[in-house]
Amino acid sequence: MSVKIPLTLACGDYEIVRPLKEGVVKPDGIDLTVLTSMDSTTRHWRFLRNGDFDMAETSASSYVVARDYGYELNALPVFLHRRFRHGFVYINTSKGITKPSDLIGRKVGIKSFLVTAGHWMRGILEHEYGVPHKSIDWYAELDEDVDFVPPPGLRLNRLSHDKSVETMLAEGEIDALIHSSLIKPIVNKDPRVGRLFPDYKAEEQAYYKKTGIFPIMHVLGIKNEVLAQHPWVAINMFHAFNEAKAIAMKRMENPRLVPLAWYREAWEEQEEVLGKDPWEYGLTGKNRQTLETLAGYSHEQGLTRRPMPLDELFVDLSQGRKRGDEFRI
Known part of the structure; x- marks a missing residue:
């Protein structure tokens, strides 16, 4: 046997x-x-x-x-x-953010810095829309899968255990959020939260047509x-x-x-x-x-x-x- x-x-x-x-x-x-x-x-x-x-x-x-x-x-x-990622960039609708370059100098939430969804979107924002990742103040909710030394110039802030980036976005404590999933304010149709790319499917298809990349x-x-x-x-x-x-x-x-x-x-x-x-x-x-x-x-x-x-x-x-x-x- x-x-x-x-x-x-x-x-x-x-x-x-x-x-x-x-x-x-x-x-x-x-x-x-x-x-x-x-x-x-x-x-x-x-x-x-x-x-x-x-x-x-x-x-x-x-x-x-x-x-x-x-x-x-x-x-x-x-x-x-x-998964394409343009549809997972969320904004607080009161902050006057209408285009990617409006993220420069803003407070942007992430689950953790190494999450692949955020990693892809940082690169896409930088290469396709001219938004340098070091021009943003990042707020991470979770600890990292892998400990790494943040490079010079990276403005990375660690949130306390009681903080949620989804709640912070809805309440205006941060200006935008790059997430890996559909967030509760979007599912619940909270008017305080929207998408950076309202027609994200068209944006994703244009990205694929240009680059050939399905992330x-x-x-x-x-x-x-x-x-x-x-x-x-x-x-x-x-x-x-x-x-x-x-x-x-x-x-x-x-x-x-x-x-x-x-x-x-x-x-x-x-x-x-x-x-x-x-x-x-x-x-x-x-x-x-x-x-x-x-x-x-x-x-x-x-x-x-x-x-x-x-x-x-x-x-x-x-x-x-x-x-x-x-x-x-």
């Missing part, structure tokens, strides 16, 4: 991992326990700080900084969470000790993630699964704008461009001490030329 090695995977409860979670897809040689009940910030902390899991979906920006600081981790080029939020972290003991795990897990995604995408093509009147039209629009597989894994051309931009922002913003090349950040999944794509006995 063959013995499989037990490994834990912590990730979001996504359709594209459902086949792994439910055991429809079984990684070769691995007895996988999939944990999906944590929110993202808790999962990232527990993996990066505590090493609680063998593998985990984790913050891409925090991971890049962790590697620069010598954490014993690596990553698979599996990207379970991607990657999370990578799939894996402990070095797992790779040292079982180097074959990386490739086998990569295949399993791809198989799970293929099953999920085929299932999701059926509009009857989702209680949305125009779901199929949204599916077709995504294909028209982003192509057949905007969620692709691996260090493909587009993914390299996206990840190099992300890592470049890390160095520009003084979060890493040197530029971090992708070949250092991701496990080499090479199986040799023309191998691994077709099964031969």
Whole structure:
């Protein structure tokens, strides 16, 4: 009887991992326990700080900084969470903010400085809209996934435990907020809070058309000790993630699964704008461009001490030329 090695995977409860979670897809040689009940910030902390899991979906920006600081981790080029970020820049409607340049000199809240959503948006504001990240006073609610030394000139303030950036925005204590999620004032239609980009979908599509970037939020972290003991795990897990995604995408093509009147039209629009597989894994051309931009922002913003090349950040999944794509006995 063959013995499989037990490994834990912590990730979001996504359709594209459902086949792994439910055991429809079984990684070769691995007895996988999939944990999906944590929110993202808790999962990232527990993996990066505590090493609680063998593998985990984790913050891409925090991971890049962790590697620069010598954490014993690596990553698979599996990207379970991607999202455009223009729609998650919120403003207090009484502050006279109507365009990105109005953020210069303002107080802007963030959950923590290394949150990938904020990391992407800082870079986008700087490169696409001329808003230098050092021209803003940043107010962080949470401690960081990875301790880092703030670079000179970064105006970063840590809030006390009783402070919430969402409440501070609504009450006018801060002028704007870059968040990773829909915030309660927006959900509750609080008139004191709006979006910096009211037509954010058009802004995001224009950004993609110009840059070709569909921002990657999370990578799939894996402990070095797992790779040292079982180097074959990386490739086998990569295949399993791809198989799970293929099953999920085929299932999701059926509009009857989702209680949305125009779901199929949204599916077709995504294909028209982003192509057949905007969620692709691996260090493909587009993914390299996206990840190099992300890592470049890390160095520009003084979060890493040197530029971090992708070949250092991701496990080499090479199986040799023309191998691994077709099964031969």
